Amino acid sequence: MARPNAVRRGLAFLPPAAWANACTGLSGLAASLRRLPPRRRNAVVRAEIEALFSVHALGEGLMTGYFEPQLRGRRMPDERFRTPLHALPPEPPGAGAPTRAAIEAGALFGRGLELVWLAEPWEAFFMQIQGSGRVLLEDGSVLRLGYAGQNGHPYVPVGRLLIASGAIAREEMSMQAILAWMRLEGPESANALMRANPSYVYFRTVEGLRPSQGPLGAQGVPLTPRRSIAVDPDFIPLGAPVYVATRDGAHRRLTVAQDVGGAIRGPARADLFHGWEEGAAEAAGRQRDPVLLFLLLPRPERAAPQGPISELAPPGRPPSPRLIRQNQPRRSPGGSLR
Numbered sequence: 568m569a570r571p572n573a574v575r576r577g578l579a580f581l582p583p584a585a586w587a588n589a590c591t592g593l594s595g596l597a598a599s600l601r602r603l604p605p606r607r608r609n610a611v612v613r614a615e616i617e618a619l620f621s622v623h624a625l626g627e628g629l630m631t632g633y634f635e636p637q638l639r640g641r642r643m644p645d646e647r648f649r650t651p652l653h654a655l656p657p658e659p660p661g662a663g664a665p666t667r668a669a670i671e672a673g674a675l676f677g678r679g680l681e682l683v684w685l686a687e688p689w690e691a692f693f694m695q696i697q698g699s700g701r702v703l704l705e706d707g708s709v710l711r712l713g714y715a716g717q718n719g720h721p722y723v724p725v726g727r728l729l730i731a732s733g734a735i736a737r738e739e740m741s742m743q744a745i746l747a748w749m750r751l752e753g754p755e756s757a758n759a760l761m762r763a764n765p766s767y768v769y770f771r772t773v774e775g776l777r778p779s780q781g782p783l784g785a786q787g788v789p790l791t792p793r794r795s796i797a798v799d800p801d802f803i804p805l806g807a808p809v810y811v812a813t814r815d816g817a818h819r820r821l822t823v824a825q826d827v828g829g830a831i832r833g834p835a836r837a838d839l840f841h842g843w844e845e846g847a848a849e850a851a852g853r854q855r856d857p858v859l860l861f862l863l864l865p866r867p868e869r870a871a872p873q874g875p876i877s878e879l880a881p882p883g884r885p886p887s888p889r890l891i892r893q894n895q896p897r898r899s900p901g902g903s904l905r
Contacts, residue, residue, distance in 0.1 A: 589865035628835025632854030660719030695768035699782035742852030784826035792842030802834035
């Protein structure tokens with residue numbers, strides 16, 4: 568496979584003009600679907616996508632999941648709600664910025680940066696990992712929060728620390744397992760674990776979203792449950808269609824790269840957005856699946872498709888060898904673990 572920098576130059580940084588034909592075609596497709604009977608729509612969409620895009624195998628890697636938390640909170644603290652979520656400070660992030668431990672010790676206190684107060688430190692911690700959230704306030708209103716920035720310190724996955732210490736087996740690692748460990752070990756151990764990750768995420772209030780819309784991703788559009796993924800933009804351009812196929816066949820679908828994440832690194836790495844409804848946290852927290860990723864990039868001009876997208880990865884089988892030979896670079900770049 569080609570070296571990662573060759574993939575980066577060749578795939579991720581296509582000029583905007585290269586997408587014009589594909590975007591025009593998809594816009595026309597969306598308009599025409601309303602005039603078609605439902606039974607014909609899937610076939611028409613598949614044929615148009617196969618005509619507009621070429622397929623590029625990115626190798627086998629890891630797909631995890633994320634979601635939009637829904638929590639209770641208050642604008643002002645009280646005896647129960649004592650953990651703040653902060654707005655972005657005006658000074659630039661970097662080595663001189665306070666770490667998570669320093670912020671939790673009061674480094675930002677008195678500056679008026681508190682947006683809302685939550686009941687538990689772990690709620691704030693996991694909302695920072697997700698990058699967005701909905702907070703139900705005492706007056707019944709819902710505060711939508713989105714990612715505003717980060718303190719500039721490196722992200723340290725606490726799950727990896729628990730695996731390294733032997734506290735949780737790698738095959739049992741999930742958000743639920745981390746929470747169970749925190750509750751079992753108590754607040755002191757839980758706080759020490761969270762402070763081992765010096766990265767700290769700041770939020771901003773988000774206006775104008777309907778309750779039925781997901782949070783804004785890095786592309787600036789609302790995320791769609793089980794169709795939006797976070798990727799490494801050095802390898803996958805935001806807005807590009809990406810076909811994902813887990814080895815167990817549970818996820819085999821076309822998605823769109825619309826977000827990024829601090830732990831999402833490498834070409835064969837994806838984070839699937841599961842939404843905000845009941846069950847989203849459970850599904851996202853437990854997802855950690857080997858996955859094959861295929862990037863769809865616009866053809867220079869319309870041409871006959873190289874093979875149906877459905878051939879890429881039938882459940883339980885690797886993708887079609889013919890398609891891999893046609894589209895795969897020469898050395899597998901692999902993925903990065905969370």
